[in-house]
Amino acid sequence: MLPAARGFVIEDLRRLEADALAEVRAARDPRELEEIRVRYLGRRDGLVSRCLRRLGGLSPEERPAAGAEANRVKGALDRALEERRAALSRDGASSEDEPDLTLPARTAWQGTIHPVTRAVDDIWSIFRSLGFTRARGPEVDTEWYNFVALNTPLDHPAADEQDTLYLAPGLLLRSHTSPVQIRTMEQYPPPIRIVAPGMVYRRDTYDATHTPAFAQIEGLVVDEGVTFVDFKATLAEFARRFWGPGTRVRFRPSFFPFTEPSAEVDVKRIIVREDGREEETDWIEIMGAGMVDPAVLDNVGYDSEQYTGWAFGMGPARVALLRHGVRDLRLFYENDMRFLGQFR
Ligand code: DAH
Numbered sequence: 036m037l038p039a040a041r042g043f044v045i046e047d048l049r050r051l052e053a054d055a056l057a058e059v060r061a062a063r064d065p066r067e068l069e070e071i072r073v074r075y076l077g078r079r080d081g082l083v084s085r086c087l088r089r090l091g092g093l094s095p096e097e098r099p100a101a102g103a104e105a106n107r108v109k110g111a112l113d114r115a116l117e118e119r120r121a122a123l124s125r126d127g128a129s130s131e132d133e134p135d136l137t138l139p140a141r142t143a144w145q146g147t148i149h150p151v152t153r154a155v156d157d158i159w160s161i162f163r164s165l166g167f168t169r170a171r172g173p174e175v176d177t178e179w180y181n182f183v184a185l186n187t188p189l190d191h192p193a194a195d196e197q198d199t200l201y202l203a204p205g206l207l208l209r210s211h212t213s214p215v216q217i218r219t220m221e222q223y224p225p226p227i228r229i230v231a232p233g234m235v236y237r238r239d240t241y242d243a244t245h246t247p248a249f250a251q252i253e254g255l256v257v258d259e260g261v262t263f264v265d266f267k268a269t270l271a272e273f274a275r276r277f278w279g280p281g282t283r284v285r286f287r288p289s290f291f292p293f294t295e296p297s298a299e300v301d302v303k304r305i306i307v308r309e310d311g312r313e314e315e316t317d318w319i320e321i322m323g324a325g326m327v328d329p330a331v332l333d334n335v336g337y338d339s340e341q342y343t344g345w346a347f348g349m350g351p352a353r354v355a356l357l358r359h360g361v362r363d364l365r366l367f368y369e370n371d372m373r374f375l376g377q378f379r
Contacts (some may be wrong), residue, residue, distance in 0.1 A: 044089055044101045051075065051082050052108045059115045065123060072116055076109060083109060150359060150378040151250055151367055154351040155232045158252055161276045162230045165269065167254065170229040172215035174236075178205050180214035186330045187292040199236050208236035211348055212253035213293060216327075219255065220335035225342050226258035232351070243363040250351045255327070257337065257344030263296075263326060266345035270324065274302050278358070281305035285318060294325025294346060302357065319357050322349040 055075045062068045075082050087105050090098055148156070159169060172180075182189055199210040215231035231253040239245040256265070271284045282305070286298040301318040308314055324347035329339035352364055359378070361367070366374050 044086060044093065045104050047086050048083070048101075048104050048108045051086065052111060055112050056115055059112070059119050062119055063123075065120060068116055068120055068123070075112055083112070147376070147379050149367070149375065150355045151352045153378065154355040154358065155250055155252055157277065158349065158351060158354065159230055159232060161273055162254065165272070167228045167230045170215050170219045170231040171233060172209075172212070172218045172231060174209055174234055175202060175206060176209045176214045178207065180217050181207060181209050181211070184217040184331070184334045185213050185293040186328050186334070191292060199238055210237050211235050212251040213346075213348060215253055216255045216331070216346060217335055220257065220337060225337060227344070228256050230254045241365065243365065246352070246364055246368060252349045252351055254347045254349070255344065256346070257327065257332070257342050259342060261343045261345060263345070266324070266326060270300060270347065277354070278302065278304050289323065289325075291323055291325055293328050293331050295328045297323065297325035300324050300347070304357065316357065319353065321353050321357070322347045324348070
């Protein structure tokens, strides 16, 4: 080969280098950089490799200089590609194509039962072990079931207090689960032993202790010879099973149109702290209750001379509040996973 051939190889290599470096500088993402790398440095068809194949045509004296130049160009290109790749990922321009190894791993989503639902389930399972079955009723009900059959005339102040959301004349979102008592007694003869969980609706403001929609769980027992002793003993037993043997229960006289006598039931917990000291909680009202008013039994066609009963309506959100030491009901309903995720 003519001496000029060596010059051509070296010249070509330098031109390739200049072109390649310009392209590398202009590349905007790693995919483009990779295309440039393959085009110039690809083993088989890369432009630099093709140039190198021409080394074979050079004389033995010319070959070392051209070979050395080829290696220098390869090295320079490799470095330029590497630097540009680093610069692009520093700018964040490459986020689409390159995995970001600094991202924290995604842990598997793990669901859990909502604390209020859990309270409903636990309340229900204690009553089940005491011989109760579960009953259900509609959330939209009539004035008859929600008020009148429960011995609450529509002009009675107790109906006002629960004045709720009417969907049509005489048809409303139930303001308590007590209508399930009537529906169950209409359908089945005594003895009755039910708990009825469900949502209820009131015109209440949303605050730390009230929500306009909330869960209730109703209980009803009707049989021959049921007395106030059964009523008190069963509810006290429930409280001890739910909150522990040291739990105290207080019955305060109250009024409900559908029970006589009526009571509000408060619970006080004894909490044993880690250092062994005992701490008492405040009394917290968890339910309304009482002996079923004979007028209610008459309304469903039961013989109120033969049968007696007791009933309660409990608020599971309050129960969950007391169980977990939460101070504001609204926390349960805000769907903040930092809060709800704690109840596993
Ligand atoms: N229905 C009452 C309320 O929503 C709660 C209640 C009180 C239910 C006494 C009862 C009961 O079954 O006997 O406030």
